[in-house]
Amino acid sequence: MSEIPEIESKHTPPAAECAHCGHMLPHGLGEKTCVVCGAVCRVTHQPTVDALASETLPCPHCNTVVEAGSSDRPLDVACSACSGVFRITEKPYKVEIECPSCDRKLRIRPKPGTKQLNCPACDAAFNVTF
Ligand SMILES: [Zn+2]
Ligand SMILES: [Zn+2]
Ligand SMILES: [Zn+2]
Secondary structure (H helix, E strand, C coil): CCCCCEEECCCCCCCCECCCCCCECCCCCEEEECCCCCCEEEECCHHHHHHHHCCEEECCCCCCEEECCCCCCCEEEECCCCCCEEEEECCCCCEEEECCCCCCEEEECCCCCEEEEECCCCCCEEEEEC
């Protein structure tokens, strides 16, 4: 078994909110279940779908530019020039949060619900809710 090289996608859909309770849904496209109220919402974002399908990336084997051709992530694609296979992975979704005590910006991967954060600059602990 040889490892498939992975490239991170350049696009990711924006955060979606539950249509019922307004909390953030688990990130991604397709059917998502709200962790707060349990409603199942269908998340679509056509500009991102189009951008993902037409995304072009250099083949890690031979550097030929290859078009993804599908909005699925992760996506295994075969290079048309060298037949090498590689995987396009999902871009991690992050948001910037400002520490309420010292205004330091923290970049975190948001998860639905309430999360406690500790500021690395001033050690303040605070809660964020998505
Ligand atoms: Zn909900
Ligand atoms: Zn190639
Ligand atoms: Zn702080």
